[in-house]
Amino acid sequence: MSVLIYAENAGGKFKKSTFEAVSYAKAIAAQNNTNLIAISIGNVAADELAALGRYGAEKVLNVSNDKLKNFVNQAYASVIAEAAKANGADIVVLSNSFSGRGLAPRLGVKLQAGVADGAVALPEQNGGKFTVKKTAFSGKAFAVVELTSANKVIALTPNSYKVVEGGSAAQVEDFNVEAKASDFKEMIKDIVRSTDKVSLPDAEIVVSAGRGLKGPENWGMIEELADLLGAATACSKPVSDAGWRPHSEHVGQTGIAVSPNLYIAIGISGAIQHLAGVSSSKVIVVINKDAEAPFFKVADYGIVGDAFEVLPKLIAAVKEYKASA
Amino acid sequence: MMKILVCISNVPDTTTKITFTDNNTQFNTNGVQFILNPYDEIALARAIELTDGGKGSVTVINVGEVNTEATIRKALAIGATDAVRINAKPHDAWYVAYQVAEHIKANPFDLILTGRESIDYNGSKVAGMLGELLDIPSVSIIKKLDVTDAEATVEREIEGGKEVITIPFPFVAGCAEGVAEPKIPNMRGIMSARTKPLAVVEPVEVQTLSEIISYETPAPRGQVNLVSADDPAKLVELLHTQARVI
Numbered sequence: 001m002s003v004l005i006y007a008e009n010a011g012g013k014f015k016k017s018t019f020e021a022v023s024y025a026k027a028i029a030a031q032n033n034t035n036l037i038a039i040s041i042g043n044v045a046a047d048e049l050a051a052l053g054r055y056g057a058e059k060v061l062n063v064s065n066d067k068l069k070n071f072v073n074q075a076y077a078s079v080i081a082e083a084a085k086a087n088g089a090d091i092v093v094l095s096n097s098f099s100g101r102g103l104a105p106r107l108g109v110k111l112q113a114g115v116a117d118g119a120v121a122l123p124e125q126n127g128g129k130f131t132v133k134k135t136a137f138s139g140k141a142f143a144v145v146e147l148t149s150a151n152k153v154i155a156l157t158p159n160s161y162k163v164v165e166g167g168s169a170a171q172v173e174d175f176n177v178e179a180k181a182s183d184f185k186e187m188i189k190d191i192v193r194s195t196d197k198v199s200l201p202d203a204e205i206v207v208s209a210g211r212g213l214k215g216p217e218n219w220g221m222i223e224e225l226a227d228l229l230g231a232a233t234a235c236s237k238p239v240s241d242a243g244w245r246p247h248s249e250h251v252g253q254t255g256i257a258v259s260p261n262l263y264i265a266i267g268i269s270g271a272i273q274h275l276a277g278v279s280s281s282k283v284i285v286v287i288n289k290d291a292e293a294p295f296f297k298v299a300d301y302g303i304v305g306d307a308f309e310v311l312p313k314l315i316a317a318v319k320e321y322k323a324s325a
Numbered sequence: 326m327m328k329i330l331v332c333i334s335n336v337p338d339t340t341t342k343i344t345f346t347d348n349n350t351q352f353n354t355n356g357v358q359f360i361l362n363p364y365d366e367i368a369l370a371r372a373i374e375l376t377d378g379g380k381g382s383v384t385v386i387n388v389g390e391v392n393t394e395a396t397i398r399k400a401l402a403i404g405a406t407d408a409v410r411i412n413a414k415p416h417d418a419w420y421v422a423y424q425v426a427e428h429i430k431a432n433p434f435d436l437i438l439t440g441r442e443s444i445d446y447n448g449s450k451v452a453g454m455l456g457e458l459l460d461i462p463s464v465s466i467i468k469k470l471d472v473t474d475a476e477a478t479v480e481r482e483i484e485g486g487k488e489v490i491t492i493p494f495p496f497v498a499g500c501a502e503g504v505a506e507p508k509i510p511n512m513r514g515i516m517s518a519r520t521k522p523l524a525v526v527e528p529v530e531v532q533t534l535s536e537i538i539s540y541e542t543p544a545p546r547g548q549v550n551l552v553s554a555d556d557p558a559k560l561v562e563l564l565h566t567q568a569r570v571i
């Protein structure tokens with residue numbers, strides 16, 4: 001018995017969401033008095049791999065097969081399942097990232113495991129029952145799911161578990177599996193990553209704007225504020241529908257669900273479908289010229305005012321704060 | 326002739342206020358309007374575009390009880406060729422995927438589309454599970470889908486970007502915004518939907534792997550702390566010293 005964590009990297013580096021997942025998996029291993037093994041696939045430097053020990057991994061399996069350099073869903077799922085079997089891991093943890101959402105269901109089938117996707121808290125294990133709390137109804141509620149199978153797969157929602165540091169460097173081992181040719185039917189032609197921007201699902205701060213901004217030409221202020229705060233930018237659905245911003249920025253029930261530490265909503269009314277995707281943010285700030293806007297009902301801080309007047313002052317205030325910090 | 330299968334789910338309308346009954350163990354469906362899952366509408370719209378003008382057929386499949394038939398008829402009205410309902414309560418994604426995979430094994434398709442996720446249970450699981458059960462590729466969240474005779478080109482969403490992938494048929498893909506604009510049924514569609522074939526199939530036995538045992542609603546937030554529009558510096562200070570988020 002052991003816990004296996006799939007440590008996802010982006011361009012050879014581990015992300016914060018990976019450290020969260022390793023910390024989370026470590027806590028599950030501790031609950032069960034067992035050890036935590038990490039698996040990394042792709043080109044990651046040895047010291048980066050060993051550093052996973054700081055978050056609780058005792059051993060890191062390194063899969064550096066050239067064919068597996070880039071994410072191939074089927075093949076990665078096979079490798080992780082093999083590693084779980086070879087190490088007697090009955091609990092597999094991963095991040096509920098875009099790749100994680102591809103892997104978790106395939107792993108569930110391969111391992112005959114119940115899958116808890118979008119987990120937001122540590123499992124509870126009482127009287128032989130293993131339950132996990134996960135998001136449901138697009139952030140409007142949580143469901144407590146019992147995994148009744150012997151093997152279990154858990155995909156952790158980014159920003160819902162704190163990174164815990166403490167351990168020392170992990171032992172890194174090569175892990176080789178014969179990759180099945182039939183696992184490589186898909187071919188990656190191109191990968192486009194805007195490296196200068198904070199990615200929305202992982203962002204700790206999100207600056208989001210709605211139809212109140214009037215037009216795409218006014219997003220300069222939003223981007224400036226986001227840059228100053230190291231934040232990702234987001235928008236409401238009508239804004240992406242109108243083509244003012246890309247679809248990948250649309251948050252809400254039918255868009256991306258985010259749970260940053262700070263969500264700043266500017267010129268967004270706070271329709272129930274928008275709130276669904278953002279209500280698990282830790283702190284919500286609303287800037288809207290209409291004091292009756294529904295968003296104020298779920299906000300922690302608010303400014304009733306015209307965005308075109310408030311934003312320049314807010315940007316100046318953030319600059320001043322940063323200069324003095 | 327391209328044969329496309331679109332998996333559709335029947336979900337609470339997006340304006341639904343979510344509440345529970347029986348000591349928070351059951352979703353309260355009282356007064357709730359059910360709709361075709363918005364992402365499945367996107368998948369369906371693309372399937373119809375790809376087969377337009379006699380280039381193929383679009384079958385929709387749903388695992389659900391008889392009350393989902395209104396949603397299935399809506400999909401037929403939008404333009405699906407025919408429909409299959411597997412007559413069972415959709416216990417979880419594994420149960421749904423297993424039933425749909427059994428159907429596909431007996432009735433092969435070139436392309437299987439799902440939504441990126443259902444807006445009730447949000448698993449993004451059915452597509453991947455289907456792929457694994459059928460031992461074919463799956464892409465969980467796509468933003469674009471183009472096909473040629475032999476293969477498809479899709480854009481997969483990744484953190485802060487996209488990946489362009491080519492995949493041979495058959496494969497499974499979960500559709501998100503960008504793949505197509507949802508289609509609204511017209512009068513002719515609505516009329517013809519009544520007579521389009523809707524086959525009802527009984528489910529097969531499946532081992533249970535998970536069970537929802539209860540629900541919780543998020544803790545309500547406190548009163549909003551309003552800051553004057555003339556003094557955004559005060560907001561910055563509060564975010565730093567009180568909320569400690571910057």
Ligand SMILES: Cc1cc2nc3c(=O)[nH]c(=O)nc-3n(C[C@H](O)[C@H](O)[C@H](O)COP(=O)(O)OP(=O)(O)OC[C@H]3O[C@@H](n4cnc5c(N)ncnc54)[C@H](O)[C@@H]3O)c2cc1C
Nearest residue numbers: 210211212236237252253254267268269273274289290307
């Ligand atoms: C099936 C379905 C799914 C949906 N899914 C989503 C979803 O996932 N995400 C989503 O966001 N929406 C979604 N919607 C749409 C949602 O219902 C709302 O229509 C949408 O969120 C409104 O966007 P908005 O707040 O930007 O625009 P509006 O509702 O037009 O609000 C604009 C706000 O800006 C304020 N404002 C105007 N001018 C200024 C100014 N100068 N300064 C400050 N404030 C100003 C106004 O007071 C107003 O509150 C969905 C709808 C449906 C039917």
Ligand SMILES: Nc1ncnc2c1ncn2[C@@H]1O[C@H](COP(=O)(O)O)[C@@H](O)[C@H]1O
Nearest residue numbers: 332334388439440442443448449450451
């Ligand atoms: N009961 C169902 N019957 C048929 N297809 C379904 C059902 N539930 C979910 N799906 C499909 O699977 C997709 C993803 O659902 P989920 O894995 O629940 O997020 C949905 O967008 C549908 O395309």
